[in-house]
Amino acid sequence: xxxxxxxxxxxxxxxxxxxxxxxxxxxxxxxxxxxxxxxxxxxxxxxxxxxxxxxxxxxxxxxxxxxxxxxxxxxxxxxxxxxxxxxxxxxxxxxxxxxxxxxxxxxxxxxxxxxxxxxxxxxxxxxxxxxxxxxxxxxxxxxxxxxxxxxxxxxxxxxxxxxxxxxxxxxxxxxxxxxxxxxxxxxxxxxxxxxxxxxxxxxxxxxxxxxxxxxxxxxxxxxxxxxxxxxxx
Numbered sequence: 007x008x009x010x011x012x013x014x015x016x017x018x019x020x021x022x023x024x025x026x027x028x029x030x031x032x033x034x035x036x037x038x039x040x041x042x043x044x045x046x047x048x049x050x051x052x053x054x055x056x057x058x059x060x061x062x063x064x065x066x067x068x069x070x071x072x073x074x075x076x077x078x079x080x081x082x083x084x085x086x087x088x089x090x091x092x093x094x095x096x097x098x099x100x101x102x103x104x105x106x107x108x109x110x111x112x113x114x115x116x117x118x119x120x121x122x123x124x125x126x127x128x129x130x131x132x133x134x135x136x137x138x139x140x141x142x143x144x145x146x147x148x149x150x151x152x153x154x155x156x157x158x159x160x161x162x163x164x165x166x167x168x169x170x171x172x173x174x175x176x177x178x179x180x181x182x183x184x185x186x187x188x189x190x191x192x193x194x195x196x197x198x199x200x201x202x203x204x205x206x207x208x209x210x211x212x213x214x215x216x217x218x219x220x221x222x223x224x225x226x227x228x229x230x231x232x233x234x235x236x237x238x239x
Contacts, residue, residue, distance in 0.1 A: 037073065039161065040065045041120040043101070046113045051106035053115060055092075055099040058161070062099060065122060066092040075119035082115060136189060144189070144196045146170050153205055156196060168196070177205055 042056040059065045070089045076082045091102045106112055138159040146154045146168075154172035159181070166181040179185060179198060188197035 037121045037123055038065075039075075039119060039121050040072070041101075043115050043118045043120070045116055046109050047095070047100050049109050050102070051108050051112045052093075052100050052102050053106070053112050055101050057099060062092065066099070066101065070122065072120040072122055074115070075121060076115075076117075080114075080118075082118060087115070087120075136191070140191055141168070141189070141196070144191075144194055147195050147197050148200065148205065153198070172205065174206075179204065 038059075040057070040059040042058065043053045044056050045054050046052070047054050055066075066089055068089060068091055071086050072089070073086050074082050087106070088104045089101055090104050093100050093102070103115075106115065141156050141159055144156045145152050146156060154170040154177065156168055157171045157176065158169045160167040160169055160178070168179045168181050168186065170177045170179055179200060185200055186196060186198055188195075190196070
């Protein structure tokens with residue numbers, strides 16, 4: 007689930023949904039992104055969890071099976087894991103999974119994202135929090151005019167991003183209240199107040215140096231900003 011707030015790091019992240027069909031499933035099934043395995047814990051195969059759900063007692067029960075989002079070259083690609091037990095150590099969740107019996111095996115799963123299959127479409131009853139399927143397709147308004155539609159929601163470690171289809175291509179917008187102040191599901195719209203240059207090229211970028219300045223100018227190193235375009239895992 008995505009939520010817009012002034013500081014994404016201080017807001018709990020709830021279940022997120024993808025509308026991509028579940029392999030072997032039907033059109034009524036969706037996939038919920040519920041957690042991430044962050045590091046091995048102890049010597050018996052346990053793994054610390056970063057929860058992407060506000061209902062761990064519902065999602066993380068013994069016997070729950072999770073699809074794994076891992077790189078294609080991982081030995082776990084296309085596989086699932088089954089939860090044996092969820093424990094809490096110093097208020098931090100730790101999962102024990104069937105067949106993961108030692109630290110070496112656990113370390114091969116670090117950074118894997120956990121997904122579960124879900125029948126039907128969930129709707130959040132929390133204020134200022136939405137499942138991805140509620141946002142995809144909404145019209146994006148800027149100063150009252152439509153600038154595009156939401157194609158998907160990218161969930162990255164630093165923050166959530168709205169991927170917006172526009173006439174000039176895809177634009178990634180940080181899903182924070184300073185830039186996305188309003189989501190109106192009833193009207194089917196999202197209002198954005200982006201900084202200059204996010205939806206259009208900066209005029210200064212097209213300026214061509216002249217004379218001696220042109221002869222001596224060079225392109226500096228690119229500074230990748232974590233806030234504007236974090237890398238997906």
